[in-house]
Amino acid sequence: MSLSADAFEPMSKSDAKQRAILVEWLNSLLPNLSLPMNASDEELREILVDGILLCQLLNKLKPGCVTEHGGPAQSPESRSENVKRFLATMDQMGLPRFQLSDLEKGSMKMVLDCLLTLRAHFMPNARAHHHFGAHSTNQLGSDGSTKWKLLGDCFRSGHGVHKYSPFQHASHSPVMAEPSATMKHHVGHKFHEVFQLKHGRYADLPASKISEMMKSNSLDNAPTQSLLSVVNGILDESIERKNGEIPQRVAGLLRKVVQEIERRISTQGEHLKTQNNLFKAREEKYQSRIRVLEALATGSNQESQIVTPQLHHVTPQLHHIKNEQSKIEEKRNVEEKRNVEEQDLVKTIKEKDDFSHEITALKQELEVSRKMHEEHCLQMETEGRGVQQELEKKLKEVMNFLAESRNRVKELEALSESKSLGWTKKEHIYQIFTEFQLGALRELRFASQSIKQEIVKTQKSYSEEFNVLGMNVKAMQKAVQSYYAMLAENQKLHNELQELKGNIRVYCRIRPFLPGQREKQSTIEYVGENGELIIVNPAKQGKESRRSFKFNKVYSQAATQAEVFSDTQPLIQSVLDGYNVCIFAYGQTGSGKTYTMTGPDKASEDEWGVNYRALNNLFQTSQNREHAFSYEISVQMVEIYNEQVRDLLSSDTSQKRLGILSGSQPNGLAVPDATMYPVKATSDVLHLMDVGLKNRAKGSTALNERSSRSHSILSIHARGVDQKTRSSMQSSLHLVDLAGSERVDRSEVTGDRLKEAQHINKSLSALGDVISALAQKSPHIPYRNSKLTQVLQGSLGGNAKTLMFVQLNPEVNSYSETLSTLKFAERASGVELGAAKSSKDGRDVRELMEQVASLKDTIAKKDEEIERLQLLKDLKNVYAGANNDANSLRYGTPQRSMKLSGEEGSGLIEKAASDEDNSEETDGSVERSPLAEGARRSENIDKLKIVVRSPRAGEKSPKESPRVSTGLKKSASGANLSPKPPTPRRWQ
Numbered sequence: 001m002s003l004s005a006d007a008f009e010p011m012s013k014s015d016a017k018q019r020a021i022l023v024e025w026l027n028s029l030l031p032n033l034s035l036p037m038n039a040s041d042e043e044l045r046e047i048l049v050d051g052i053l054l055c056q057l058l059n060k061l062k063p064g065c066v067t068e069h070g071g072p073a074q075s076p077e078s079r080s081e082n083v084k085r086f087l088a089t090m091d092q093m094g095l096p097r098f099q100l101s102d103l104e105k106g107s108m109k110m111v112l113d114c115l116l117t118l119r120a121h122f123m124p125n126a127r128a129h130h131h132f133g134a135h136s137t138n139q140l141g142s143d144g145s146t147k148w149k150l151l152g153d154c155f156r157s158g159h160g161v162h163k164y165s166p167f168q169h170a171s172h173s174p175v176m177a178e179p180s181a182t183m184k185h186h187v188g189h190k191f192h193e194v195f196q197l198k199h200g201r202y203a204d205l206p207a208s209k210i211s212e213m214m215k216s217n218s219l220d221n222a223p224t225q226s227l228l229s230v231v232n233g234i235l236d237e238s239i240e241r242k243n244g245e246i247p248q249r250v251a252g253l254l255r256k257v258v259q260e261i262e263r264r265i266s267t268q269g270e271h272l273k274t275q276n277n278l279f280k281a282r283e284e285k286y287q288s289r290i291r292v293l294e295a296l297a298t299g300s301n302q303e304s305q306i307v308t309p310q311l312h313h314v315t316p317q318l319h320h321i322k323n324e325q326s327k328i329e330e331k332r333n334v335e336e337k338r339n340v341e342e343q344d345l346v347k348t349i350k351e352k353d354d355f356s357h358e359i360t361a362l363k364q365e366l367e368v369s370r371k372m373h374e375e376h377c378l379q380m381e382t383e384g385r386g387v388q389q390e391l392e393k394k395l396k397e398v399m400n401f402l403a404e405s406r407n408r409v410k411e412l413e414a415l416s417e418s419k420s421l422g423w424t425k426k427e428h429i430y431q432i433f434t435e436f437q438l439g440a441l442r443e444l445r446f447a448s449q450s451i452k453q454e455i456v457k458t459q460k461s462y463s464e465e466f467n468v469l470g471m472n473v474k475a476m477q478k479a480v481q482s483y484y485a486m487l488a489e490n491q492k493l494h495n496e497l498q499e500l501k502g503n504i505r506v507y508c509r510i511r512p513f514l515p516g517q518r519e520k521q522s523t524i525e526y527v528g529e530n531g532e533l534i535i536v537n538p539a540k541q542g543k544e545s546r547r548s549f550k551f552n553k554v555y556s557q558a559a560t561q562a563e564v565f566s567d568t569q570p571l572i573q574s575v576l577d578g579y580n581v582c583i584f585a586y587g588q589t590g591s592g593k594t595y596t597m598t599g600p601d602k603a604s605e606d607e608w609g610v611n612y613r614a615l616n617n618l619f620q621t622s623q624n625r626e627h628a629f630s631y632e633i634s635v636q637m638v639e640i641y642n643e644q645v646r647d648l649l650s651s652d653t654s655q656k657r658l659g660i661l662s663g664s665q666p667n668g669l670a671v672p673d674a675t676m677y678p679v680k681a682t683s684d685v686l687h688l689m690d691v692g693l694k695n696r697a698k699g700s701t702a703l704n705e706r707s708s709r710s711h712s713i714l715s716i717h718a719r720g721v722d723q724k725t726r727s728s729m730q731s732s733l734h735l736v737d738l739a740g741s742e743r744v745d746r747s748e749v750t751g752d753r754l755k756e757a758q759h760i761n762k763s764l765s766a767l768g769d770v771i772s773a774l775a776q777k778s779p780h781i782p783y784r785n786s787k788l789t790q791v792l793q794g795s796l797g798g799n800a801k802t803l804m805f806v807q808l809n810p811e812v813n814s815y816s817e818t819l820s821t822l823k824f825a826e827r828a829s830g831v832e833l834g835a836a837k838s839s840k841d842g843r844d845v846r847e848l849m850e851q852v853a854s855l856k857d858t859i860a861k862k863d864e865e866i867e868r869l870q871l872l873k874d875l876k877n878v879y880a881g882a883n884n885d886a887n888s889l890r891y892g893t894p895q896r897s898m899k900l901s902g903e904e905g906s907g908l909i910e911k912a913a914s915d916e917d918n919s920e921e922t923d924g925s926v927e928r929s930p931l932a933e934g935a936r937r938s939e940n941i942d943k944l945k946i947v948v949r950s951p952r953a954g955e956k957s958p959k960e961s962p963r964v965s966t967g968l969k970k971s972a973s974g975a976n977l978s979p980k981p982p983t984p985r986r987w988q
């Protein structure tokens, strides 16, 4: 067993050299120290043991980093305090340190190593001479690792945003800025200057400078501290610049520097591993020695006597070895700590790379955002400009509007001022007016008081008058009773007048020349307004050529359908009063019979003939009377051809012959089997007439125009019911379009044509006979001589009214037919005014006319009497109304009182005849039945006009009126025309 000679070796050459360097460094920093270059451990211990020098040293390197206490007379406590502060600062800086005991009594090697490390820390270029640096050419010593740690801290604390990082501070410390003389001669100072950037920025460095920096020997020789300051400087610049861009060449330098640092770190790692292994080997070596020594110390008690002197000699060595071992352990701990720090550094570099990537991504994002921001700014600017223009435009408009408004305000102010003046004037006027009104109101109040008093008086007089009126009303009631008696008498007189006028009327109508006919050659010479007609025979000359006729009415060629119907209308109305009426058209073929009765083909409303207008009129009248009567109107249409009756409204095509019932039937129908349709409106009639005309046309042939050869009869049956009395009446209106009346020469026609002609002649002459017999009041009326007269029997004679339209063709070649037609008509009317009339007959007529005039006068008086009674009745109502008005009167002028008392009001009544009555008077053709009178009274009661007048002198009372003479003169034929009182046909 042998001890290693290394353990007891005196200070080696290298240690001496290290000690000399350290002494030189201490002298340079602390000039007052003046330590000898070969100072021993004890000398060094002596000057360092109080810790003051150590604190001064630190404050020189890093001013103010530690507080120094004490002076020459220091207590042992304050001494140890200074040393502890120094050691704590070393700990803070992460530098290896010694133990307090080392300085006080142990080996000074640990103390010197610590100071050398401190020196290397603040003088990186001096590391080549450091104890550890001697093992490698690597420039990164223990100080370098500290720097890396600090650099890592710097990155971790905020990506290098600290402007004055500990690293920077160190690199720019006065010590570094002004290196000692030793440093100036140092090999690395040149490289240090190359990388030291005192002024300006890396981005501004010229390319030559950067390429010089990037040279491999520059980088290799540059201290790690300079390299890190370059990295930090570039990153700081990049951060300082807002866009964070790093110029290309600076980025290249940065990459290069970082690569160099990485390379060194990896080399350092390798070196540390090797060193660690070395320490481990040493430790094992020492451990084995300790075990040997312990074995020697404990196992040889018996030989202690012999061994003791040797043990005494070995014990200090053992102590020394133990110390060495503890130091090695400490160093190993430091190394492990460094390893951890290096791992942190590698991690930090990795993080840095990540950050670089992140920075690049952020830069890209920033770029995109910047572009977007610029675009947005541009857009905003454009929009802003647009908005600004718009606002300017609006501003202009507003300014204009403001100016206009100001003008308008001025105008309005002026206007309002003038108006205000006007209103002031008006106010003044109104004040005057109001005062005036108030005065008037006072007067009115006064007047109102007096009126009230007057009203009281009037009420009194009214009550007196009402008493008188009551008496009058009683008298009136009696008068009303006599009113109806007089009404009946009046009706009777009316009918007597009709009888005198004749129930047969003859209207003559002259057809105009048809288009293409020569108008100059006409047989009509004169048409008088009173029914006179003169025709001329073109074949004769002189007086003999002319013949005059008189009918009820003669219509010239210009007469319209409406004019013709206006004279027919009263007859139509009498149908609804209960009279049977027969209207027929007589004349030669083509004289206008169909035109008058029906109208032309496809007639417009203006061209409608008597048929349509009659039905229309019936509908209207029935509607007007609907509040008093309800009517049902039905229609039949038959044709008589060759003495056979055929139904024209039947849908049965067999055209069977219809039978005729003679005499008056309960239902008033002469042809009960003919189809009868109820009608309610003109449209129904139009439809039925169409059907009838079509059925009539079916029987015609080319040679045989049916309308000329047959008689068509449109029968209208009216049934009315009195709403009050429920009494009913029934009447018929026959509208007959006769066959052509022209005579047919028997030698000219044969067969059917002859047969037709014979039938027509027979029926027309039978009609003539009947009418003639009726006109002459013959006791026997030959109805049975033809089918035509049988069908019309109920409407010819008796109470029936007959109207014959005599149709004339004005053409010269129709003269003989015209004369024949007129003679037939004359015979039918019963009045012949032609040349054949005797003077005696003329006198009879005149007497008859006088009688008519006398009767008219009597009727007028009767009318007046009736109206007077009616007026009395109305006055009763007026008084009742006046009483109500008087009761409701409160203010205002009193009503004009209507005084009818005394002589003045004793039935002084006059009727201003209504239009209708006037028309009746002039026309004289309106017949009144009691039924019709009642209806008219209710319709026209409001039309009465009342005036007060004195009784006519010599006016007779109704009772005193002359009786109508019924002893009429005989007609030309000597027949007695004594009128029977006509009574409308009634069925209860």
Ligand SMILES: Nc1ncnc2c1ncn2[C@@H]1O[C@H](COP(=O)(O)OP(=O)(O)OP(=O)(O)O)[C@@H](O)[C@H]1O
Pocket: 510, 511, 512, 514, 557, 587, 588, 589, 590, 591, 592, 593, 594, 595, 596, 600, 705, 707, 708, 709, 738, 739, 740, 807
């Ligand atoms: N007042 C008138 N105004 C205009 N045209 C008329 C008038 N009267 C008749 N006519 C025309 O004369 C022609 C013959 O008339 P219509 O057919 O009415 O005669 P008619 O006597 O009925 O003949 P028929 O016996 O053959 O039936 C028709 O074309 C008709 O339009």
